[in-house]
Amino acid sequence: MPQLPKEFKSLQPFAPEWALATREARYHKRISSSMEEIKAYYDAVLPQLDAMVEHLNRHSIKNLAAEDKNLLRMAFSAIEISRSVEVWNAPDNVVHGAYPAEKIKVHTLPYEQAL
Amino acid sequence: MNKPSENYAGRLSAAYPELGFDPVNIEKVFSPEYFELEREKIFKKVxxxxxxxxxxxxxxxxxxxxxxxxxxxxxxxxxxxxxxxxxxxxxxxxxxxxxxxxxxxxxxxxxxxxxxxxxxxxxxxxxxxxxxxxxxxxxxxxxxxxxxxxxxxxxxxxxxDPSPKETLREYLGELADGYPGFFDDKTKVATLTIDAKANWKIFLDAFVETYHFAFVHQLSAAAVITSPDNPYGYMDAARMYDRHRVISARSNPNHTPSPAEAVVGKLGGHQTLAPDLAAAATRQLPPGLNPQGLDDWATDIIVIFPMTNIQPLDGWYVTQNYWPISHNETRWEMTIYMQPAQTASHWMAQEYNTAYIRDVVREDLNNLEMIQQNLEAGILKEMHFGDQEIMIRHSYKVVDDYVKG
Known part of the structure; x- marks a missing residue:
């Protein structure tokens, strides 16, 4: 099970599902989750997002410990689902006919290798 | 959304009377035959x-x-x-x-x-x-x-072209001296690509006006562009050159970031679509950017003829190429460049922009394939480009001048 830094142990129950390494995995998790699941994670993570990023900023991004990498993945998942809660009230983009995200190839970001 | 627009009518076009206001005939410009001419006279020459x-x-x-x-x-x-x-x-x-x-x-x-x-x-x-x-x-x-x-x-x-008619610098003309150093200190964050069924001009046209934000991006990016004072996202400072073109887009000065956006903006150096206008006002921009000195400046849309779009924002930028594959297929290539990450919060900003922009352009892309289908049905003989769509009107004229030249 992916471990989080002890300061964020309240998020530990969410880690197995949301500490995901790639954007594809996070997006897939978003669209395959119910709004209840998304909302539960959002409500737990958003109040701590500031503190999570501040915590991560105290470490070198070149050499993140395993639990800090997991924390960053949790933060990235929070970003991925934020629009589901803040905009659409649905897991995916509700704009009529929105193009399938799967068709858009997103080439690797520099930090994906570091993660 | 009922603010009268009379004051705006013709404000961008007034300086370019030769572009006119008439509907533009489109019977030929998306055909395979026209594309053959574009290939020979534009894409293999510039x-x-x-x-x-x-x-x-x-x-x-x-x-x-x-x-x-x-x-x-x-x-x-x-x-x-x-x-x-x-x-x-x-x-x-x-x-x-x-x-x-x-x-x-x-x-x-x-x-x-x-x-x-x-x-x-x-x-x-x-x-x-x-x-x-x-x-x-x-x-x-x-x-x-x-x-x-x-x-x-x-x-x-x-x-x-085995012997180009102009050097690159001559080709870029008015653009050449506008952006010294701006692109140098940023780094490639992500490239998004698709091959989609739409003519390359339909792609280009979709990304050069913010008139569509109140509709296509009603739930997403409209919030950072449109405002009660500017409900239809009017742009300014249109500059139509011989073949290239630039325009400045305004932002919503009263945008309230969402909770997630607020964290990313604050800790990630405000490299999101919503600029920190107070901070931006203190920055020295290269001479080509925001030439009108808009205090709510969001971005300049720079179109390098024929199919490159470069959009500098405050401290970061996005580029697009619309590579034609055939008369009705285009390889769309968007790249996001941001400040190199020093901290995890910069990574957060990079991740935010990549996921956010992906979800916003999804709202554009489906339209483009529907437009292509309609064009191929041949129902319409002409299209209407309004004052805010002067970039599009200019594009069709320049393409046609090359094709007929």
Missing amino acids: WLRVGRNEDIPNHGDFMVKEFEFANTSVVITRDQNGEVNAFHNVCTHRANRVAYTETGNAPRGFTCRFHGWNFGLDGKLNFVPEAGLFPTLDTRCAGLPPVSVDTWEGWIFVNL
Whole structure:
């Protein structure tokens, strides 16, 4: 099970599902989750997002410990689902006919290798 | 959304009376025949942006670009002297390719896998196995066929015309001195690509006005562009040059960021679509950017003819190329460049923009394929481009001038 830094142990129950390494995995998790699941994670993570990023900023991004990498993945998942809660009230983009995200190839970001 | 727009009517177009206001005839411009002319008279003749110096920083680095519109593959290399070179990806022996991957490092050049002919990073034919088999071969004349290549502000451009009519600098004209250094200190964050069923001009047209934000992006990016004072996202400072064009887009000065956006903005250096206007006001921009000094400036949309779109924002930028594949298919290539990450919060901003922009452009893309279907049905004979769509009107005129020239 992916471990989080002890300061964020309240998020530990969410880690197995949301500490995901790639954007594809996070997006897939978003669209395959119910709004209840998304909302539960959002409500737990958003109040701590500031503190999570501040915590991560105290470490070198070149050499993140395993639990800090997991924390960053949790933060990235929070970003991925934020629009589901803040905009659409649905897991995916509700704009009529929105193009399938799967068709858009997103080439690797520099930090994906570091993660 | 009922603010009268009379004051705005014609404000951008007034300086360009030759573009007019009449509907534009579209009966020919999306046809296979017209595309043939675009291929021959535009895409095989002008300078095309293919990447940045940082894409091939080191000796031996190379990238391969597929140009379907010209049925050719081009290799761009960094040689031992640090120079950038470009060649057709074709062995002069029996026409096989010599570079087989999209990118790579080949300090010893390229060896054709058919019969082992080796070419240097400068294109010279270096080695022919059993050279005695070719008693009349002049290796000096059998290098990889060169493609013209040049750079501007770190951007690499190629020109498929064996003898280009203009240097890259002449080609860029009014744009050439506008952005010194702006692109240098950012780094490539993500590239998004699709091959979609729509003519390249339909793609280009979709990303040069913010009139559509109140509708297409009603739930998403409209919040950062439109405001009670500017409900239809009017743009300003339109500059129509001989073939290139630029316009400035305004932002919503009273945008309230969502909770997630607020964290990312605050800790990630405000590199999101919603600028920190107070901070932005203190920044020194290069002379080409925000020339009208808009205090709610969001971005300039720079279109380098024919199909490059560069959008500098406050401290970061987005580029797009709309590579034509055929008359009704386009390879869309969007790249996001941001400040190199020093901290995890910069990574957060990079991740936020990549996921956010992906979800916003999804709202644009489906429209484009529907438009293409309608165009192919041939129902409409003309389209209407309003004052805020002057970039589009200009584009069709320049393309047509080239095609008829």
